[in-house]
Amino acid sequence: MKKGYLCLVLHSHLPYVRHPEHDNFLEEDWLYEAITETYLPLLNVFEKLVEDKIDFRITMSMTPTLISMLCDPLLQERYLKHINSLIELSHKEIERTAWQPQFQRLAIMYLNNFCRAREIFEKYKRNIVTAFKNLQDMGKIEIVTCGATHGFFPLMDACKESVRAQIRVASGHYESVFGRKPRGIWLPECGYAPGHDEFLKEAGIRYFFTDTHGVLHGTPRPKYGVFAPVYCRGTGVACFGRDLESSKQVWSSVEGYPGDYNYREFYRDIGFDLEFDYIKPYIHPDGVRISTGVKYYRITGTSNEKEPYEPDWARERAADHAGNFMFNREKQVEYLYDLLQKKPIIVSPYDTELYGHWWYEGPMWLDFLFRKMAFDQDTIELITPSEYLAENPRNQVIIPSMSSWGWKGYNEMWLQGSNDWIYRHLHIASDRMTELVRSFPHADGMLKRALNQALRELLLAQSSDWAFIMGTGTHTSYAIRRTKDHLIRFTRLYEDVKSNVLDMEWLTDIEYKDNIFPELDYRAHQ
Amino acid sequence: MAVLRRVKDRIKKIIKEKKAAAAEPRRRRASRVTGGKKSAVKTEAAVKKVFIGTQEITVERAKFSYPGTMKVAKPMPQELPGAYGKDKMVLNVRDPWWLHSFWEVSMGTLERVKQALKDAFHSAKKTLRVYDVTNVNFNGRNANRYFDIDVHHDSTSWYIDTGGPDRSWCVDYGLKLSNGDFFTILRSNIVHTPSDGPSHITDEEWMIPDEMFGRLYGMGFGFGQSSPVGKAWQERMKQALFSGVLASPGITSAASPVKKRLPQDRKFWFVLDCELIVYGATEPDAAVTIQGRPIKLRPDGTFTLRFALPDGKQVIPCKAVSADQVEERIITPTVTRDTKREEKMLKEFTKGAV
Numbered sequence: 001m002k003k004g005y006l007c008l009v010l011h012s013h014l015p016y017v018r019h020p021e022h023d024n025f026l027e028e029d030w031l032y033e034a035i036t037e038t039y040l041p042l043l044n045v046f047e048k049l050v051e052d053k054i055d056f057r058i059t060m061s062m063t064p065t066l067i068s069m070l071c072d073p074l075l076q077e078r079y080l081k082h083i084n085s086l087i088e089l090s091h092k093e094i095e096r097t098a099w100q101p102q103f104q105r106l107a108i109m110y111l112n113n114f115c116r117a118r119e120i121f122e123k124y125k126r127n128i129v130t131a132f133k134n135l136q137d138m139g140k141i142e143i144v145t146c147g148a149t150h151g152f153f154p155l156m157d158a159c160k161e162s163v164r165a166q167i168r169v170a171s172g173h174y175e176s177v178f179g180r181k182p183r184g185i186w187l188p189e190c191g192y193a194p195g196h197d198e199f200l201k202e203a204g205i206r207y208f209f210t211d212t213h214g215v216l217h218g219t220p221r222p223k224y225g226v227f228a229p230v231y232c233r234g235t236g237v238a239c240f241g242r243d244l245e246s247s248k249q250v251w252s253s254v255e256g257y258p259g260d261y262n263y264r265e266f267y268r269d270i271g272f273d274l275e276f277d278y279i280k281p282y283i284h285p286d287g288v289r290i291s292t293g294v295k296y297y298r299i300t301g302t303s304n305e306k307e308p309y310e311p312d313w314a315r316e317r318a319a320d321h322a323g324n325f326m327f328n329r330e331k332q333v334e335y336l337y338d339l340l341q342k343k344p345i346i347v348s349p350y351d352t353e354l355y356g357h358w359w360y361e362g363p364m365w366l367d368f369l370f371r372k373m374a375f376d377q378d379t380i381e382l383i384t385p386s387e388y389l390a391e392n393p394r395n396q397v398i399i400p401s402m403s404s405w406g407w408k409g410y411n412e413m414w415l416q417g418s419n420d421w422i423y424r425h426l427h428i429a430s431d432r433m434t435e436l437v438r439s440f441p442h443a444d445g446m447l448k449r450a451l452n453q454a455l456r457e458l459l460l461a462q463s464s465d466w467a468f469i470m471g472t473g474t475h476t477s478y479a480i481r482r483t484k485d486h487l488i489r490f491t492r493l494y495e496d497v498k499s500n501v502l503d504m505e506w507l508t509d510i511e512y513k514d515n516i517f518p519e520l521d522y523r524a525h526q
Numbered sequence: 527m528a529v530l531r532r533v534k535d536r537i538k539k540i541i542k543e544k545k546a547a548a549a550e551p552r553r554r555r556a557s558r559v560t561g562g563k564k565s566a567v568k569t570e571a572a573v574k575k576v577f578i579g580t581q582e583i584t585v586e587r588a589k590f591s592y593p594g595t596m597k598v599a600k601p602m603p604q605e606l607p608g609a610y611g612k613d614k615m616v617l618n619v620r621d622p623w624w625l626h627s628f629w630e631v632s633m634g635t636l637e638r639v640k641q642a643l644k645d646a647f648h649s650a651k652k653t654l655r656v657y658d659v660t661n662v663n664f665n666g667r668n669a670n671r672y673f674d675i676d677v678h679h680d681s682t683s684w685y686i687d688t689g690g691p692d693r694s695w696c697v698d699y700g701l702k703l704s705n706g707d708f709f710t711i712l713r714s715n716i717v718h719t720p721s722d723g724p725s726h727i728t729d730e731e732w733m734i735p736d737e738m739f740g741r742l743y744g745m746g747f748g749f750g751q752s753s754p755v756g757k758a759w760q761e762r763m764k765q766a767l768f769s770g771v772l773a774s775p776g777i778t779s780a781a782s783p784v785k786k787r788l789p790q791d792r793k794f795w796f797v798l799d800c801e802l803i804v805y806g807a808t809e810p811d812a813a814v815t816i817q818g819r820p821i822k823l824r825p826d827g828t829f830t831l832r833f834a835l836p837d838g839k840q841v842i843p844c845k846a847v848s849a850d851q852v853e854e855r856i857i858t859p860t861v862t863r864d865t866k867r868e869e870k871m872l873k874e875f876t877k878g879a880v
Contacts, residue, residue: 092832095831095832095833096801096832096833096834097833097834098817098819098833099833099834099835099836099840100834100836103834154618154619155618157618157619157717158616158617158618158715158717193619194718212746212747215746216724216743216746216747217720217721217722217723217724217725218725219721219725219727220725220727220728220729220732221724221725221727221728221729221732221734221739222732223729223732223733223734223739224742225739225742225743225745225746226746227742227745227746241746243746243748244746244747244748245745245748245749247748248748275799275801278801278832304795332745336745339738339741339742396729396731396732397729398729401720401721402619402718402719402720403720408621409621410619410620410621410622410720411618411619411620411621412620412621412624415618415620415626420626420628420683421683423616423618423626423628424616424628424630424682424683425606427614427616428610428612428614431614484604484605484606487606488602488603488604488605488606489602491606491607492600492602503600506600
């Protein structure tokens with residue numbers, strides 16, 4: 001008998017990084033690595049499950065920025081170049097390691113991975129969003145939206161028009177891609193402030209997620225803790241709280257599965273290890289060594305001495321860990337079922353790139369988990385939030401608490417000495433955008449283009465990623481530059497519109513550079 | 527978790543530095559020579575020089591006139607405005623205990639304040655007045671209580687320790703006169719700090735015994751079924767919640783959520799490996815095998831192979847067969863690698879040696 005539900009959520013996000021003005025741009029690699037190591041392997045897992053007629057459910061957020069990059073022809077072209085170069089490299093590696101069978105078989109494994117990646121990529125005519133859409137249409141995955149550019153809402157509370165714009169633009173974009181309105185949203189960084197559910201309701205969004213304390217510190221006390229969703233007072237939008245126990249098992253650097261000594265070591269990459277002239281064509285053109293994705297070692301232990309990766313051992317461990325995860329969820333669900341006299345829902349959100357990019361065996365672990373859950377147990381049902389709400393429409397009404405899943409649980413990651421200077425400019429730009437919308441409620445032609453571009457620049461400046469990177473204190477120059485560039489472009493657009501002097505050539509140039517959301521309507525910001 | 531992303535970040539930082547170094551070698555050198563305060567002047571001079579240089583190009587370009595070149599492109603600034611000339615004060619919540627505020631007073635407003643206060647203006651102290659406006663429809667005079675913070679003369683932002691979770695706050699920026707009066711210049715928006723623990727309010731319809739809630743509360747935070755009940759659970763929860771162990775990794779592509787193990791004690795290391803390059807040439811249409819495996823020749827008949835060379839003996843028979851199958855040549859190099867690794871030596875550190 002089913003005694004409870006498990007809702008796995010994968011949050012998939014990258015900031016919009018696309019530089020047509022440069023042939024080779026380091027930060028664009030974030031996307032290429034994610035495609036090869038995470039998105040294509042996950043698709044591979046999901047498609048095999050469908051093929052084998054194994055029922056599964058998973059909820060995935062796909063941010064509008066990530067979707068826009070995945071759908072962008074320039075980046076698709078560049079990805080193909082990237083994967084072809086990896087295939088070339090792995091051919092060379094197979095030859096080079098002829099006298100080292102322990103490495104040669106890994107080189108062959110990578111060649112197969114990369115060829116498989118290219119095959120899936122081409123099967124979907126370079127647009128893998130289609131593949132996710134198909135899985136959603138089949139009812140296997142539920143895709144939820146996010147803030148248009150992953151702006152951090154709690155720090156936009158004083159300019160609510162921007163929160164509304166982030167949600168409206170995201171929702172419109174989702175509809176254009178998936179052919180229906182989003183039912184749920186992953187609030188960027190899980191950042192919730194009371195009242196923002198109003199904008200979700202406006203956009204027809206029925207549920208969102210918060211971190212554990214978002215629900216547990218809500219008013220009044222939530223009777224079922226995080227093991228049942230609550231409705232927000234006044235709007236009725238449902239809020240699902242994160243379960244930390246299941247999170248810790250996968251996430252935690254101390255107790256988590258990915259640290260197992262048999263798993264692949266992330267930090268040893270031939271981009272760093274091999275002789276310079278040989279590896280040069282596959283690292284950054286400036287000669288700076290970067291990861292290629294070809295990694296030959298297992299974690300081995302705590303020292304820097306590493307042993308070659310043994311795929312069979314890692315596979316065994318992934319199966320064990322999937323079994324262990326399932327066992328723990330069964331125990332958790334049984335206990336909660338007795339305690340609550342009601343089927344609990346365990347909500348386990350993860351960053352998608354944990355699977356594959358960081359934890360190489362992650363997609364395999366998911367595959368084992370889904371297969372085991374289908375055959376080896378009868379206690380837990382995999383479910384999406386929409387399905388849960390349809391089955392369980394009666395829930396407690398509370399006001400969830402302000403919270404995020406960031407460092408320390410609130411807003412400090414995005415509001416500290418290194419990044420607090422941005423809000424002065426962001427808030428002014430927000431005010432100015434609202435002013436523009438009020439001044440020009442029915443613009444058309446070039447004015448409309450300028451106003452639309454102004455909103456694009458504002459949204460891009462609002463990406464929480466920039467503040468986050470500044471907050472980490474390393475490699476901050478790109479994040480600072482992006483924040484400034486978008487705000488400077490916004491400021492000029494504002495001034496040009498106000499003084500009625502529009503520079504067609506310049507506008508066309510920034511439309512080409514910052515081309516996100518071609519269908520966007522500046523009036524979303526009000 | 528910040529520690530965890532350093533490896534990739536470090537690489538990127540190196541790139542940036544390299545780029546910067548390549549782009550501005552002269553300017554760097556100049557600032558190194560002059561140092562200190564003068565470098566700012568020098569830098570400014572360098573910027574001016576660049577500007578003049580650009581001007582020269584512009585003037586020279588004007589000689590080769592084409593239609594369209596007459597249009598003067600508006601220069602794009604590289605930096606954001608220092609001020610916007612608008613009165614504005616914003617209050618944001620950082621966490622249950624802290625707020626952050628930033629503000630700007632326009633020149634016009636400042637002048638008006640000066641006029642109004644006359645001499646009193648100069649002896650007045652710039653002050654933030656923080657009002658607790660919980661459950662109050664705030665009109666400036668009906669706060670539950672307030673406290674003042676003296677801020678630096680030229681501050682435009684401040685972190686405020688309220689010590690009060692689950693309360694509403696509003697802040698005025700103003701002047702405290704020598705007679706103790708407070709003169710408001712700007713007023714912020716109102717914010718509400720989140721609670722740092724569970725609510726004391728329970729819902730009649732959804733009543734839950736304290737002990738059971740305590741248990742659920744601990745379980746939500748991942749303490750399992752043995753989760754502490756009573757007072758202990760709140761404390762343990764806070765430790766878990768604010769340690770950041772389970773925080774979002776941000777951009778995972780640029781980072782990794784798991785801790786990078788740091789190298790032991792000293793930051794010194796040494797790795798060495800060997801590769802072997804085997805190369806040669808024959809007639810372009812010949813068939814060549816190395817260790818029995820056929821290899822591809824370049825159009826001019828040359829070839830190069832590269833092998834990772836492990837310890838031990840490698841016998842490498844290389845065979846070329848002419849296109850007409852009539853002639854065969856075999857060359858067999860034998861290569862031995864024997865690596866000795868000596869124990870690491872640590873010399874005593876002497877002062878002044880570094």
